[in-house]
Amino acid sequence: MANLNDTDRDLHFFRWRLAVLVGLVLICFFVLFVRFFWLQVVRHDKFASQAEENRISIVPIVPNRGLIMDRNGVLLARNYSAYTLEITPSKIRGKLDDVINELAEIVTIKSRDRKRFKKLYEESKRFESILIRSRLTDEEVARFIVQRYRFPGVDIQARLFRQYPMGSAASHVIGYIGRMSQKDIENLTEEDEANYRGTNYIGKEGVEKSHERELHGITGYEEMEVSAGGRAIRTLSHSAPVPGNNLYLSIDIELQKVVEEAFGNRRGALVAIQPETGEVLAYVSTPTYDPNLFVEGIDQQSWDELNNSPDHPLINRPLRGAYPPGSTYKPFMALAALELGKRTPESAISDPGYFYFGNHRFRDDKVGGHGIVDMYKSIVHSCDTYYYILANDMGVNMMHDFMKKFGFGQLTGIDLAHERKGLLPSTEWKRTAFKTPEQQKWYAGETISLGIGQGYNSFTPMQLAYATAMLANGGKTRKPHLVHALENSVTREKVAVVAESREVALKPENVEVIKRAMVGVTKEGTSARIFGRAGYESAGKTGTSQVIGMKQNEKYVASRIAEKHRDHALYIAFAPVDKPTIAIALIVENGGFGATSAAPIAKKALDYHLLGKRPDKNERAYVPEVPAETEEEDDEDIEEDVVPAVGREEELSPVVPEESGSANGRKKNNSGNNGLAQ
Secondary structure: OHHHHHHHHHHHHHHHHHHHHHHHHHHHHHHHHHHHHHHHHHOHHHHHHHHHHHHEEEEEEOOOOOOEEOOOOOEEEEEEEEEEEEEOHHHOOOOHHHHHHHHHOOOOOOHHHHHHHHHHHHHOOOOOOEEEEOOOOHHHHHHHHHHHHHOOOEEEEEEEEEEOOOOOOOHHHHOEEEEOOHHHHHHOOHHHHHHOOOOOEEEEEHHHHHOHHHHHOEOEEEEEEEOOOOOEEEEEEEEOOEOOOEEEEOOOHHHHHHHHHHHOOOOEEEEEEOOOOOEEEEEEEEOOOOHHHHOOOOOHHHHHHHHOOOOOOOOOHHHHOOEOOHHHHHHHHHHHHHHOOOOOOOOOEEEOOEEEEOOEEEEOOOOOOOEEEOHHHHHHOOOHHHHHHHHHHHOHHHHHHHHHHOOOOOOOOOOOOOOOOOEOOOHHHHHHHOOOHHHHOOOHHHHHHHHHOOOOOEEOHHHHHHHHHHHHOOOEEEOOEOEEEEEOOOOOOEEEOOOOEEEOOOOHHHHHHHHHHHHHHHHOOOOHHHHOOOOOOOEEEEEEEOOOOOOOOOOOOHHHOOHHHOOEEEEEEEEOOOOOOEEEEEEEOOOOOHHHHHHHHHHHHHHHHHHOOOOOOOOOOOOOOOOOOOOHHHOOOOOOOEOOOOOOOOOOOOOOOOOOOEEOOOEEOOOOOOOOOO
16 A cells, blocks of 8 residues: 555656646747747847848949149149059968968068058958059069969959159149048048048048048949858949049149249248139248158158258148238238228328337337338338337237238138138237236237237238238138139039138228339339339238347347348239239248348249249249348348347336247247247
8 A cells, every 4th residue: 555655656746847847848948939039020120131241241442533633724633543462361372471471572562561451451351352562563563463373362453543743843732642540530420431431542631631522532332242251252233433523723833833943942931812713823832842752651761851851841831830921011000000090191200210119219120210201101111110100009909900800810711721820919819828917918018019010920821812812902802712613523514613702891092002002112112123124013012020039239140140040031912903813922931131032932923923924944043142240221222121129128028938929029939940830
């Protein structure tokens, strides 16, 4: 009986355990079913899409970059075809490094080529071809073709490369392209990221950068079916790329070359603007550089030569150089006086050769003074005393508010990157620019030197040219711009670029007074010897701005001063006077007198633009001699607008931090770089 009970109990426990086991199995199957349902039904679309993406890959096709031409259709930037050696990693048999070493026995592969390949390999997909060598010679192509059977996955491709056929001419305008860096990629918008897939090059400087979107075009693609190992099997679809637009610049490259040759080996900048349209006709920054050096990555030696040069050829002077305008500021001061009712054309002063403010003496450029000086004579003979008195009567804020309308100390908005604002001083500016109450205070003596374009005044050549264009056109002009027209590279349809109009309300009779006085500069004033027989009527104004401060009553003798500390030479001009088609502003760094260094360059530019006259090839670029140790103003035949050297007195000119310079009559540039932005 006991055995029967034990058997029943064992059978009961067996059935119980079996039921539990069956339950667990059913639960497991249920969990699996739920999971399968989740993956196969609920998440079906997502995983189907991922599977399709693994099977299909999009291979970008980079568009041809648009061309850049001058206003007359002369090529400034073009594309040319060259052979490249490329590797598709997914097709390589064996180790990649071994294949590269074997290739190096056939074609030249430098260490920089290997580094570039490694970087591109890490960033690309295995089925995409990666460049290992660019611009193969015909001999290298022939050598590889013979050995091609040994290198599956290695092939020669014909690619387009960028070239700047004019070399260093207009290099700061055109700029250059270079390989895309991580920073370039990070700066792309979400919209641009897709369009730049597969792109290795991007605009780095000049219009190549500022008009990158127009030049780049629209990237095409090939839809490729690939194996699980990443090998391409077949092409499923194809979308052709759209080439970038061609740019017609407003620059006249022949005028540009005339000016660059006129500068010779001197440092400086020139901007020529068409007053009515705002188009930039010439944009010169010297020294220049060859943009072709940067396309494939500049070599270390060339980079060191450019980067360490004391002449700073990489600095875009018209846009980044900020200089005191010197006496080129005087026509604008005179116009402000007329418009604001501070002077009439007939208002005159007696100039003894200096102006006393308190116990401080501000010297005129001419010993003994200019005698009786009205507004016309103040511009023609560049009388400093006239503008010392005028600046004192107007005050810094009145000058600021009027000059701001002409773009001084403001961004012009030209279609180039990294424009510098310059400095147009005011009491408000000084309160925000300095830290201590003593520094923030505006001293009345600081106002005096502003009238002759010195002190805190610091403007770019672009701003000076823009203001001159506005004056030439009676207060009306358009935003300065470098692109004349856009051309569709497929349809060849051209669309002209029209910039926004800008206007300063000026009385025509006041503008006429200033124009006639500036004509007088070229006929009987400081630039008469240069423009006396020009063959056309132009308006101009010379300027000489000082780089370093000098002690009270200390004479400026160039031969005793280091070249980089000598005065800058400036000139502004426009012509023909009745209906100006060109307005010019230029500076020759450390060039001395505006009449002897800057005016001849402006003359050559106007000669070419108005008369089609080119300088004689045998004519040597003018290099001013170092003046002898005599006072130039004693020579009545050399009446020049040199800014006087005045002493520094604490009540007139408090300590100025490095970024601002001093305002003691001679511009003190503490950067040691002649007003240039690094």
